[in-house]
Each structure stands twice: as C-alpha cells, then as structure tokens.
Amino acid sequence: MADYAPMPATMMHMPMTVQMIMRHGASVFPDSVVADFDGDRVTHTRYGEIARNAVRLANLLRDLGVRLGDRVGTFSWNNREHQEAYLAIPAMGAIMHTINVRLSTEQIAFVINHAEDRVLIVDAQLFEVLAPALPLLDTVQHLLVVGAGAEPVSGAVHSHDYHKAVSQQPDDYPWPTLDENAAAAICYTSGTTGNPKGVVYSHKTTYLHALASRATDTFGICEADRLLLLPPMFHANSWGMPYSGWFSGSDLIMPGPHVQPDKLIRLIGSERPTFSAMVPTVLGDLLRVPEEELDMRCFRLLVSGGSAVPPAMIEAVRERWGVPLLQGWGMTETSPMCVLSHPPRELEGQAESQWRAKSGRPVPGIEVRAIDDSGEPVPCDGETVGELQLRGPWVTGAYHGIDASDSFTADGWLRTGDVGHIDSKYFVQLTDRTKDxxxxxxxxxxxxxxxxxxxxxxxxxxxxxxxxxxxxxxxxxxxxxxxxxxxxxxxxxxxxxxxxxxxxxxxxxxxxxxxxxxxxxxxxxxxxxxxxxxxxxxxxxxxx
Amino acid sequence: MADYAPMPATMMHMPMTVQMIMRHGASVFPDSVVADFDGDRVTHTRYGEIARNAVRLANLLRDLGVRLGDRVGTFSWNNREHQEAYLAIPAMGAIMHTINVRLSTEQIAFVINHAEDRVLIVDAQLFEVLAPALPLLDTVQHLLVVGAGAEPVSGAVHSHDYHKAVSQQPDDYPWPTLDENAAAAICYTSGTTGNPKGVVYSHKTTYLHALASRATDTFGICEADRLLLLPPMFHANSWGMPYSGWFSGSDLIMPGPHVQPDKLIRLIGSERPTFSAMVPTVLGDLLRVPEEELDMRCFRLLVSGGSAVPPAMIEAVRERWGVPLLQGWGMTETSPMCVLSHPPRELEGQAESQWRAKSGRPVPGIEVRAIDDSGEPVPCDGETVGELQLRGPWVTGAYHGIDASDSFTADGWLRTGDVGHIDSKYFVQLTDRTKDxxxxxxxxxxxxxxxxxxxxxxxxxxxxxxxxxxxxxxxxxxxxxxxxxxxxxxxxxxxxxxxxxxxxxxxxxxxxxxxxxxxxxxxxxxxxxxxxxxxxxxxxxxxx
The missing domain is CATH 3.30.300.30 (ANL, C-terminal domain)
Structure with a gap:
C-alpha cells in the first residue's frame, strides 16, 4: 500500500489577537457606547472615540519607552480609561497588568515588582491607596494619573496627567504584527495562602474567551446588550466583558467605585442594563433593597459566582425580579468562563432552580473531570466526589515566574483545589474546597x-x-x-x-x-x- | 533604561480539534438526537450511540489501512452515518473529503483522484451515481456502502457493508494527539470555471467556526435547537452544522435526499425544527406551498444564502411565517460563515427588511474590505464599489495542490470575485460577481x-x-x-x-x-x- 504525503491545511494563518477585537468594535460598532458613572451622573462615550483614545494612548506609552513585551499596570476602577488601556496596551504588543486595588500595600508592591511594570495608569481617586507602595517599587518609571486631585510624585517616578498627555498624541499607530501566543495581559490571583500568583493570558486565549462568551448557551453577549461591569476589571478581566462586549458592540456600563446598593439603584434605573455578573454578596445586597426602589426587569440574565450561590437566592431572583440567575464556577486561571448552570433543555422551566443551584456544566471548550485519591476519574453518578480538574484552550497551564507544578497534573490538567461530583448529564456540583x-x-x-x-x-x-x-x-x-x-x-x-x-x-x-x-x-x-x-x-x- | 525579558503567556496549549467537539457532545449531551428521514418515517438515534459508532468506524478505517493524514471520502446525503464520518475521520487524524454528488462523472473522478482518497463511504442509493466513476479512480481501495441494494464491486476495489463492518468493531480507540493546524477535512468548490478547487479545513478552523456559530449574533446554535440540515454535508460542511450542532447538543435533523417541498412539509411537521439554512430556490419552493399545508412557526431563525435573497422574499417569510430571515454571504473558502444581515440594534424592528436585504455585516472574527482598481480601499459610504476581499481565522489562504495565487492579495486577503460597497455601519452590499x-x-x-x-x-x-x-x-x-x-x-x-x-x-x-x-x-x-x-x-x- 502506498504511503501518502501529509496534506497541509490551506487555511490562512491570521493571528487571533486583541488587535482584531479592537478593530472589529471600532469599525463595525462606532456608535456603541461606554457609560461612565461618577456616582451621580452618567457620561456616554462612543466606541469611535474610545478607539481613537486607545490609538493616542499607544503613542503615549511608546513615547514613555514602552516596547514589545513590556508591562503596563492599571490601578483603576471600572471606567472608560480602563477600557482604553484594555485595547491599547495589548494591541501595541505590551502586556496589561490589572492590579487588584484591594490588596495590602505589601502585596501591591509585590505584584508590581514581580510583573516588572514599567508604567502605571492610576485613578486619581485611588492614588492614596497606591502612594504607600511607591517607595517599594523597583521598575516603575512613569505614572499616568486619570482625573484630578493626585499629588505630584517626586523622585525617580514621573507623573503625568492622563487626559492631557493622551490628547496631545497622534491619531494613528503602526500596530505591530503579533504572535497569537504572545502574552496580552497578566492577572494575579488573590491567593488565600502565600503570595498572589500571576496568570498570563495570551492574545489567542483572550480572543477565544471573547468568542466563547458570545454563545447563546454561555453569556450570550451580543450587540443588543448593555453590560453592567460589576466584577472589577482587575479581577479576571471583569469576566472578560471588556473584550466580549467590545467585540460584540454591546454598551459597557462602568460603575467606577460606586457599587453600593444606593448607587446601583440609580445606575440601573437610568442605564437599564441587560446583563451583569456579580458575587453572591452583591446580589444579596440588591435583594435586600425594597422592591419599589429597584427595577431589575431590564436584565435578560444575571450570573453569579465566586462562591456558591444558595438556592434560596436563585429562587428569590426569579420570583422578585423575573430574571434567570445563572450560577458560574470559574477562576482567574480559566479566563474565567468555565462551568455554567444553564438547565438541560428537557428540564427548562421545570424544577429549574434545582439545576441552576448546581455549579453547572462545562461550556463547550472546557473539559472537567473529578479524580479520586488513587488518581482515577470517579464515575459520573452525581454522588462520588473527587478533586475537580480542568483543561481547555483558555485555561492556564502555569503561573508566572514560579514553580507551581503541584497545581497541575502530570497529564496537564489544572488542579482546581475544589472537590465535587459530576452527574450523568455532566452537571458538576462543587461540595468543598480541598482544604475546606x-x-x-x-x-x-x-x-x-x-x-x-x-x-x-x-x-x-x-x-x-x-x-x-x-x-x-x-x-x-x-x-x-x-x-x-x-x-x-x-x-x-x-x-x-x-x-x-x-x-x-x-x-x-x-x-x-x-x-x-x-x-x-x-x-x-x-x-x-x-x-x-x-x-x-x-x-x-x-x-x- | 533596563531591557525586559519577554514574558511568556502561562496558558496551557490545548489543541483545538474535532476530538474536543466529539468528546463534548458525547459526554455532556448523550441524549440529544440525530433524526434520519427516509422520506416517510423518522428514526432517532441518541448522540451516545452516534459517538459509539464513530469509535467503531475509526477502528474499521484503521483496519482498512487508513493512517494519519490519509483521505477518506464520503459520497452521501445528509444522514446519521455521514455524521459518524464527520466525527470519526478527523478525530482519528485522517482527513474527510466530502464529495459533491451532483458533479459530473469526470469531476467526481477528478476530485477523488486529486484528494487521493483511500476509502470511500457511499450511500447505497447513490451507488449508481458513483459507479461510472469507479474505473477512473487511482487511489481508492475500499468502499463502505451504507444501506442495502448496491452492486458488489469487483476488481481492485473492495466493497463492504458499512453497518455490518462497523458493528463488529471494538468500543474504544487510541485517539492520537493531533496538531490543531493539521488538516481535518477537504471540500472542493463547485467552480463555475475550470476544475473544482480544494479547500482544506484544519482542526483549529473547524473548531473556531463551530465556536463562532454559537454566538447569539451569528446563528445562535444552542442546546435548545433542532437543526434542519438542508445544505448538503458535501457543501461547506452543511454550513458547519454537524460540528456547531454537535458541540452545542442540538438535535440534528437529516433529510437524506428528501428535500422536495412535499417531503419537507412532512419532515418539518413532525420534527419541528428551530433553525435551518437554505438557498433562495428552496426557500421559494416552500413559500409557494399553500399556507395551510406548511406550519413554519417552529423556526426561530432561517438563514438564506448562496445567491442574493430578494427583499420581497424576506418580507414574505416574515409576513407568512412570522420568522426572521437572515441573509448570509459566505463560501466554501470561509467555512462558510462570514457576513450576516442581522439588523443594527437601533433599527431592529424598523425598516428591518431593508437591512436584512443587504448582504450584512462581517461576524466578529471576519474582516472585509472593498478595493478599487488602483488597489486602495474604497470609502465606507455605502455607494462606492470595489472588489470585496476577506480575511479571518477560518478563511482559506490557498487551494489544495494548485497555484491559485491570483485568488489572494499580496498582503494575504482572499479575493472573493464579488463586487460591492460597504456603508458607515459596515454593512456590505454585494452588487455583482466580478465577471457579472x-x-x-x-x-x-x-x-x-x-x-x-x-x-x-x-x-x-x-x-x-x-x-x-x-x-x-x-x-x-x-x-x-x-x-x-x-x-x-x-x-x-x-x-x-x-x-x-x-x-x-x-x-x-x-x-x-x-x-x-x-x-x-x-x-x-x-x-x-x-x-x-x-x-x-x-x-x-x-x-x-
């Protein structure tokens, strides 16, 4: 029998990058908006202008010495300028480091030094939080301060007014050709033990996560959406919404630091979001607001995760607001979309909260298994528990700059540290953290x-x-x-x-x-x- | 200023392959079904059984000498066994060649010889169409005949009964580790000039197209769907439905050769599909069926493409059936999803047919430009026409085994041979084929x-x-x-x-x-x- 020469695929190699996401939103959806909330009023900025500012920001960063592969940190709430950074920094081939502003001063200094950030973009209103960490920083040379009221910085670090400096830059940029496997962004997990660990997303995984988030059976992000970005943009990229939303032409509603119930009542009332994601604590806060003060009927879907959502809460959301609540299990390591509690179709409507209260099924692209003490997969019987392990094209396989091989199996799956069981419909139920x-x-x-x-x-x-x-x-x-x-x-x-x-x-x-x-x-x-x-x-x- | 070492991304390299699509459907949606229509009755087969048959088929093909990179042809209508081939052949690392059964005998022999198919899977009812080509074939060694009634073949080609041979095979298979850029399937374009040209899809592009087809703003393929596969599985993979549907757990409704209006009336009546795609000719046939004989209200969305859909037809579908009709512009070279006529959100509902009648906007992932005679992009004014060119991660960059460099620009875009204009909302309107x-x-x-x-x-x-x-x-x-x-x-x-x-x-x-x-x-x-x-x-x- 003759041997056959291997047949190469004929498909073009078009790298999947944040540049593509940026271009699509800018050219197809120039009139979609980013809504900024100052706690009182909302300002709308069109995608067209955001994209122009991103071009200018890239020019500014280049002027400040940022080159391919350099890290630029953001120390910011969810706002328009943060969205500009989300586009400009990866698109120019630099790496965006979103810093958790709730870390301790020591941890803030640790992650900035560990990532070797060269420039920081800082909200003026967060300057006081960052200031004590400044003397501890090894690599930062420039601060771009967004908004008025920050102290000028003396010494080795130069401070610039973001808006003033950006506005003086030109309106085009020679975007480099990027490798889709190159780093796009780094996000440190808020580890409950030890130092935070850095997950470095590539352009490809960022693109795939955005594509996957658009599916009807996942978040269903689409042009008709107005996304309320409650998860911080420094926490797993606000569940990817700055990218999935921009790619889809959704309006992006940015609450800034104003996520207290009395502020959210006002923001939801005026902006009428269709989709949001939040931790159960925020959901509980909103459920305690008297019904007549908060109209949530604008939402088509709410997602909650970060910790288990009590079934009673899921019932309350459905009864009080008439909105389906999806439970999501994910983590910084999974970009974060991973497992979602959409009910199986034969049970849609019936006993729905029972299904939604489970952690959910892996979304297409993600694979989950439960492994027993002897290293074997447990049966999918909805009872036998094991350590939950994950893999997929947008799951991390390492941590930045440290040996964390005990977080991965020999055959390459992520050990989640969660324990649970899987049933015959592949519904995953978390029962515990390994250490809990x-x-x-x-x-x-x-x-x-x-x-x-x-x-x-x-x-x-x-x-x-x-x-x-x-x-x-x-x-x-x-x-x-x-x-x-x-x-x-x-x-x-x-x-x-x-x-x-x-x-x-x-x-x-x-x-x-x-x-x-x-x-x-x-x-x-x-x-x-x-x-x-x-x-x-x-x-x-x-x-x- | 210190130099920084480049920071590698930490994400795992999990190849995106048809294996992943196969595993997901089999493990998460074992109870979804493939419905087979014999023109009279419908038989339902669960995904679980389809997946088991795919494992057995892989074993059978290996027994017949099929190795990594070998080509296996299918000469079949849309049916369950064709779905099994869609999973087994690429998953085992071989390459599926879907042969257009409507080609002439000479063209059939040409594409089989050009692809160097080693084994052919053939519907018994199509055996007569294939038979005259058999003496012209150079590489085929085995035929797997699906169904009864085919003549045994003598000579160098061995003929086997598909069901009998598959059923004797074991239920597990040592799936190889595949490169995501390896070829998965080959489809020849039905060129109106010259010989058919082969587009070779990779595992990655097949996976990306399936992921992208799940988006709310594209086809929105989801678990609740029952997909009616009217486009032949030998024509651009039936618009990708065998993969996007399987990945999503949709039911797949296979009409076999029974796509005449009187047969479709029966099939649609009993199976109640939610989504389909078809050429305008078939749509016109269905629109001419008296209203009381055909209930199309089960559909959530219909897509039509292949040639321009007259606005009057879009209106008629909305008025008669109450179903939105999306126009799609795509081609074998684009996997095929490319440009879709979802109306922009501010016009949803108003003057909708006016927007849907345009060819549409590029889906996220696809980029389109219109180039004038001097090689420059024309302005997006909705008037100035140019040659339409495309690029994206699921667009072909070459044709198999021939020099077709005139089909691509120097900077890597596909020249579509279509002429049209683009407006400020990035709506593309085809006005002509270059040669028309x-x-x-x-x-x-x-x-x-x-x-x-x-x-x-x-x-x-x-x-x-x-x-x-x-x-x-x-x-x-x-x-x-x-x-x-x-x-x-x-x-x-x-x-x-x-x-x-x-x-x-x-x-x-x-x-x-x-x-x-x-x-x-x-x-x-x-x-x-x-x-x-x-x-x-x-x-x-x-x-x-």
Missing amino acids: VIKSGGEWISSVDLENALSAHPDVTEAAVIAVPDERWQERPLAIVVSHRPDLGAEELRSFLRERVARFWIPERWVFVDALEKTSVGKIDKKRLRERRDAGEFEVLRVS | VIKSGGEWISSVDLENALSAHPDVTEAAVIAVPDERWQERPLAIVVSHRPDLGAEELRSFLRERVARFWIPERWVFVDALEKTSVGKIDKKRLRERRDAGEFEVLRVS
Missing part, C-alpha cells in the same frame, strides 16, 4: 451544602461552615452565622437543618457574629475564619 | 439589484440578468425571466422597474423561459446562461 473538606468519622460533610441549607433560613443573612477538631469524630463542622434577628438561636437552626441535611451533618458548635470577613474579591475569607478559630477568638456555643 | 458586472456607457449596473427588483414583481418566479454587448453603450443588461403568468410581458416589467431603479438600468432586451439552469449547489448558473447567450439560443425580445 470536613471529614467526620470517615464520612465527608460538605461545607457548601451546609452553608446553602443555613442560608435558606429566612433570618440568616450569611453563613460559613469550617471544620473544628473533635476527639471522637476527628472533625466536626462549626457554623458561623450572621443574622438580622437578634434572638435567632442554634436550636431553631438545628431544627431547620434536620429536614434538609443528613443527621450527622448537623453542627453542635455555633457562633453568631455581626459580619463575615471577605477577601479582596468579595468571597467569604475562610482562611481568616480559621485563624480566628485557632486564636480562640470565637465565642462558641455548644448544643447537642 | 455590467458596464454601460461608463456606469455600473448591478445585476443583483436588477434581479431583486424583478423578483419583487408578484408574477415573477425567478429572474437573472447578464450583460450583452451593445454598440452604443458597450454593454447592456439582458433580463431572463421565469413567470407563472403566461401573458406577463416586457412592457409591464419595464413599467414596474421604472419606480424601482435608475432609468438607464432598465433593460431593452428580454427573454422569457420556463426555468433557469442551476449549478450543483442550487445557484443560478450564469455561466450556462452566458453560453446560451453566446450560442444564440435565447429568443430575445427587444423593446425600448
């Missing part, structure tokens, strides 16, 4: 399920469950509860749980607090809760 | 616009306009009309046109015929019309 697992007398207790069950009580505002050592059972759950009813007690909650969870899951140890500490991205900070437990700071009530 | 352009006294007359205007007449079934030489004006339009009203005459049509087109466009030369010849993919065959014109076969009526 409670093993009581040889049986696993899901802290997530216990938290959900507690949150379903009408008088519980928030709840967290962590493990405590126990002589007899090795570990037992400790329930930490925030309630707005002063007389709510452990006995009442134990009765409430009795109908909802296995008997051996019901905690004997209870703590009632005024608030739960949150991480810089709004998740309940279990690391801090465990520290307080170890320091004996909790007043634990024991019942049985 | 009519230049009359130095002014261009659009054959497409004239055809649309003629088609708007209630008694015109179809119309084509071609150029004829003219002593005074160099060229003038010749109108060739099919009408169902025997007394319809040129004078009436000229009056009708007077309100619709510029006066100098109105043809003086008219031909009335019973039918217009079509190409193998259902387009009006202008090449044939020109031949008949040159041979003096038309009885031309002159009026002025």
Whole structure:
C-alpha cells in the first residue's frame, strides 16, 4: 500500500489577537457606547472615540519607552480609561497588568515588582491607596494619573496627567504584527495562602474567551446588550466583558467605585442594563433593597459566582425580579468562563432552580473531570466526589515566574483545589474546597451544602461552615452565622437543618457574629475564619 | 533604561480539534438526537450511540489501512452515518473529503483522484451515481456502502457493508494527539470555471467556526435547537452544522435526499425544527406551498444564502411565517460563515427588511474590505464599489495542490470575485460577481439589484440578468425571466422597474423561459446562461 504525503491545511494563518477585537468594535460598532458613572451622573462615550483614545494612548506609552513585551499596570476602577488601556496596551504588543486595588500595600508592591511594570495608569481617586507602595517599587518609571486631585510624585517616578498627555498624541499607530501566543495581559490571583500568583493570558486565549462568551448557551453577549461591569476589571478581566462586549458592540456600563446598593439603584434605573455578573454578596445586597426602589426587569440574565450561590437566592431572583440567575464556577486561571448552570433543555422551566443551584456544566471548550485519591476519574453518578480538574484552550497551564507544578497534573490538567461530583448529564456540583473538606468519622460533610441549607433560613443573612477538631469524630463542622434577628438561636437552626441535611451533618458548635470577613474579591475569607478559630477568638456555643 | 525579558503567556496549549467537539457532545449531551428521514418515517438515534459508532468506524478505517493524514471520502446525503464520518475521520487524524454528488462523472473522478482518497463511504442509493466513476479512480481501495441494494464491486476495489463492518468493531480507540493546524477535512468548490478547487479545513478552523456559530449574533446554535440540515454535508460542511450542532447538543435533523417541498412539509411537521439554512430556490419552493399545508412557526431563525435573497422574499417569510430571515454571504473558502444581515440594534424592528436585504455585516472574527482598481480601499459610504476581499481565522489562504495565487492579495486577503460597497455601519452590499458586472456607457449596473427588483414583481418566479454587448453603450443588461403568468410581458416589467431603479438600468432586451439552469449547489448558473447567450439560443425580445 502506498504511503501518502501529509496534506497541509490551506487555511490562512491570521493571528487571533486583541488587535482584531479592537478593530472589529471600532469599525463595525462606532456608535456603541461606554457609560461612565461618577456616582451621580452618567457620561456616554462612543466606541469611535474610545478607539481613537486607545490609538493616542499607544503613542503615549511608546513615547514613555514602552516596547514589545513590556508591562503596563492599571490601578483603576471600572471606567472608560480602563477600557482604553484594555485595547491599547495589548494591541501595541505590551502586556496589561490589572492590579487588584484591594490588596495590602505589601502585596501591591509585590505584584508590581514581580510583573516588572514599567508604567502605571492610576485613578486619581485611588492614588492614596497606591502612594504607600511607591517607595517599594523597583521598575516603575512613569505614572499616568486619570482625573484630578493626585499629588505630584517626586523622585525617580514621573507623573503625568492622563487626559492631557493622551490628547496631545497622534491619531494613528503602526500596530505591530503579533504572535497569537504572545502574552496580552497578566492577572494575579488573590491567593488565600502565600503570595498572589500571576496568570498570563495570551492574545489567542483572550480572543477565544471573547468568542466563547458570545454563545447563546454561555453569556450570550451580543450587540443588543448593555453590560453592567460589576466584577472589577482587575479581577479576571471583569469576566472578560471588556473584550466580549467590545467585540460584540454591546454598551459597557462602568460603575467606577460606586457599587453600593444606593448607587446601583440609580445606575440601573437610568442605564437599564441587560446583563451583569456579580458575587453572591452583591446580589444579596440588591435583594435586600425594597422592591419599589429597584427595577431589575431590564436584565435578560444575571450570573453569579465566586462562591456558591444558595438556592434560596436563585429562587428569590426569579420570583422578585423575573430574571434567570445563572450560577458560574470559574477562576482567574480559566479566563474565567468555565462551568455554567444553564438547565438541560428537557428540564427548562421545570424544577429549574434545582439545576441552576448546581455549579453547572462545562461550556463547550472546557473539559472537567473529578479524580479520586488513587488518581482515577470517579464515575459520573452525581454522588462520588473527587478533586475537580480542568483543561481547555483558555485555561492556564502555569503561573508566572514560579514553580507551581503541584497545581497541575502530570497529564496537564489544572488542579482546581475544589472537590465535587459530576452527574450523568455532566452537571458538576462543587461540595468543598480541598482544604475546606470536613471529614467526620470517615464520612465527608460538605461545607457548601451546609452553608446553602443555613442560608435558606429566612433570618440568616450569611453563613460559613469550617471544620473544628473533635476527639471522637476527628472533625466536626462549626457554623458561623450572621443574622438580622437578634434572638435567632442554634436550636431553631438545628431544627431547620434536620429536614434538609443528613443527621450527622448537623453542627453542635455555633457562633453568631455581626459580619463575615471577605477577601479582596468579595468571597467569604475562610482562611481568616480559621485563624480566628485557632486564636480562640470565637465565642462558641455548644448544643447537642 | 533596563531591557525586559519577554514574558511568556502561562496558558496551557490545548489543541483545538474535532476530538474536543466529539468528546463534548458525547459526554455532556448523550441524549440529544440525530433524526434520519427516509422520506416517510423518522428514526432517532441518541448522540451516545452516534459517538459509539464513530469509535467503531475509526477502528474499521484503521483496519482498512487508513493512517494519519490519509483521505477518506464520503459520497452521501445528509444522514446519521455521514455524521459518524464527520466525527470519526478527523478525530482519528485522517482527513474527510466530502464529495459533491451532483458533479459530473469526470469531476467526481477528478476530485477523488486529486484528494487521493483511500476509502470511500457511499450511500447505497447513490451507488449508481458513483459507479461510472469507479474505473477512473487511482487511489481508492475500499468502499463502505451504507444501506442495502448496491452492486458488489469487483476488481481492485473492495466493497463492504458499512453497518455490518462497523458493528463488529471494538468500543474504544487510541485517539492520537493531533496538531490543531493539521488538516481535518477537504471540500472542493463547485467552480463555475475550470476544475473544482480544494479547500482544506484544519482542526483549529473547524473548531473556531463551530465556536463562532454559537454566538447569539451569528446563528445562535444552542442546546435548545433542532437543526434542519438542508445544505448538503458535501457543501461547506452543511454550513458547519454537524460540528456547531454537535458541540452545542442540538438535535440534528437529516433529510437524506428528501428535500422536495412535499417531503419537507412532512419532515418539518413532525420534527419541528428551530433553525435551518437554505438557498433562495428552496426557500421559494416552500413559500409557494399553500399556507395551510406548511406550519413554519417552529423556526426561530432561517438563514438564506448562496445567491442574493430578494427583499420581497424576506418580507414574505416574515409576513407568512412570522420568522426572521437572515441573509448570509459566505463560501466554501470561509467555512462558510462570514457576513450576516442581522439588523443594527437601533433599527431592529424598523425598516428591518431593508437591512436584512443587504448582504450584512462581517461576524466578529471576519474582516472585509472593498478595493478599487488602483488597489486602495474604497470609502465606507455605502455607494462606492470595489472588489470585496476577506480575511479571518477560518478563511482559506490557498487551494489544495494548485497555484491559485491570483485568488489572494499580496498582503494575504482572499479575493472573493464579488463586487460591492460597504456603508458607515459596515454593512456590505454585494452588487455583482466580478465577471457579472455590467458596464454601460461608463456606469455600473448591478445585476443583483436588477434581479431583486424583478423578483419583487408578484408574477415573477425567478429572474437573472447578464450583460450583452451593445454598440452604443458597450454593454447592456439582458433580463431572463421565469413567470407563472403566461401573458406577463416586457412592457409591464419595464413599467414596474421604472419606480424601482435608475432609468438607464432598465433593460431593452428580454427573454422569457420556463426555468433557469442551476449549478450543483442550487445557484443560478450564469455561466450556462452566458453560453446560451453566446450560442444564440435565447429568443430575445427587444423593446425600448
């Protein structure tokens, strides 16, 4: 039998880059707008002007010495200028580093030095937060300050007025030809242990994530949308909306720092967004606003993630606002879109909240498996739990500049640190973080399920469950509860749980607090809760 | 200023392949179905079983000597087994060659020899069409015949019963690790001049096209869909539906050869599809079915392309069926999704047919430009015409095994051979094929616009306009009309046109015929019309 020569594909090699995203929005959707909120009024800027400013910003950065592969940091809320940076920095071949403004001064200095940022774009209103870190910086040479009111900086770092400097630049730029595998942006995870770890997105993965976010079965981002960017643009690229939205011609609604319920009421009322994503805490805040003050019927879809969304909250969103709530499981490492709780079609409408309360199914492009202690995949029976592992074209395979091989398997899957099971329809259900697992007398207790069950009580505002050592059972759950009813007690909650969870899951140890500490991205900070437990700071009530 | 080392992206390299598409459908949507129509009854097969058969088919092909990079041809209508081939052949690292069964015997032999197919999968009911080509084949060693009734083949080619041979194979396969840039499938264009030219899709471009087809603003392919695959699977992969649908868990409705209106009435009535794509000819056939016999309200969207869709047809679809009709401009070379006529959002609902009647805007990922005779882009003013050129990650950059450099520009864009203009919203309007352009006294007359205007007449079934030489004006339009009203005459049509087109466009030369010849993919065959014109076969009526 003759051998055949391999047949090459004939397709053109057109690199998938942020340049393409930028060009498409600018040429096809010049009249779509970016809406900026100052807490009181909204200013609209057309894509055409944003694109022109991005060209000028690229020229300015080049004047300041930024070359291919250099890092430019942003220290900004969600606003128009941040969108300009999202386009200009990767398109000119530099790398955008979105800095989490909620980190500590030491962490801020750490990530800027670790990324070796050369220029920082800083909101004037965040200047005070950044200032204490300035003396600790090794590589930064220029600050571009957006807005008035920042102190001039002396010493080695030169400070410029962003708007003034940008406006003096020319309106064209010799965009370089880029490799689609080149770095486009870096985002550090807000690790609850150790130093933040950098995930470096490439042009290709940024492009793919934008393309995938446009699918009807994922976020369905489209031209008719007005996206409310509640997740910070320094947190997994605000779930990719600055790119998926721009690529699709959606209006982008930028709240700046004004994400408190009273401000959002005003912004939602005037801008009528159709889509947003938020952590459950923000969703809970909005649900506590009296119905007559907040009209949410403009939304076609809301997505919530970052931590498990209690089923009661999903019900409340549907009943109160008539809006479907999608649960999303994702992370900085996954760009972040990964698993979404769209109900399977045969159950659309029926028992929907039951499905939406699961973490969801992997979106096309993402693969998930659950691995047991012996390294084998567990059966997809909706019961057997294992460590959840991921792979896909927009998932990270490493961290910047550190050895983190224990975060990946030998065959190249990302170890998520989450534990869960998968059912026959490939619905993934997270039951715990690896380190949150409670093993009581040889049986696993899901802290997530216990938290959900507690949150379903009408008088519980928030709840967290962590493990405590126990002589007899090795570990037992400790329930930490925030309630707005002063007389709510452990006995009442134990009765409430009795109908909802296995008997051996019901905690004997209870703590009632005024608030739960949150991480810089709004998740309940279990690391801090465990520290307080170890320091004996909790007043634990024991019942049985 | 210090030099910075380039920062590599940290993202995992997960090749985008047909394997991923196959795995996703099989694991997440095992209960979605492929519906097979035999002209009378429909058989449903679950994705789970299709995926198992694909594994067995891969084993069978390996047994028959198929190795990485080898070509396997399909000579089939749209059916379940064709879907199995779509998955198995590329996933095993071989290359699927979908053969246009409407080619001439010589062309069939040409494409099979040119692609060097080693094995052919053939529908028994198409065996008679293939048989005369068999003695002309150089490389084919095995035939897999789907269904009963085919003659056994003697000589060097071995013939096997597809179902019997597949069923004896094992249920697992050692899928190889594939390069995403490797060839996945080859499709020959039905060139109206010269030999068919092969476009070789890679795994990556196939994957990207499937991902892009899921966007709300493109085809919006999703799990809730039931896709009616009217475009043949040998024509630009049935517009990608076997992949975008499988990736999304849509049901796939396979009409086999039964695409005549009376058969489609039955199929649409029982299967209730939500989405389909078709050439204007098929759409016209369906529009002529009496309303009470055909219920099209199950469709959420219809797409038509292949040739220009007359505005009157778009109106009729909306009025009669209440279904939005999208016009699509694409080609084998573009996988084929490229330009779609979604109205811009500010005009959604208003004057919609006016927008939908334009060819449309490039979908995110595709870039279009119009180039004038001096090689410069024309302004986006909606008037100035130029040659339309394309690029994008799922556009071809060459043809298989031939030098076709005149089809591409020096800077890498595909020259489409279409002429048109682009407006300020980036709506592209095709006015002609390069070779169809009519230049009359130095002014261009659009054959497409004239055809649309003629088609708007209630008694015109179809119309084509071609150029004829003219002593005074160099060229003038010749109108060739099919009408169902025997007394319809040129004078009436000229009056009708007077309100619709510029006066100098109105043809003086008219031909009335019973039918217009079509190409193998259902387009009006202008090449044939020109031949008949040159041979003096038309009885031309002159009026002025």
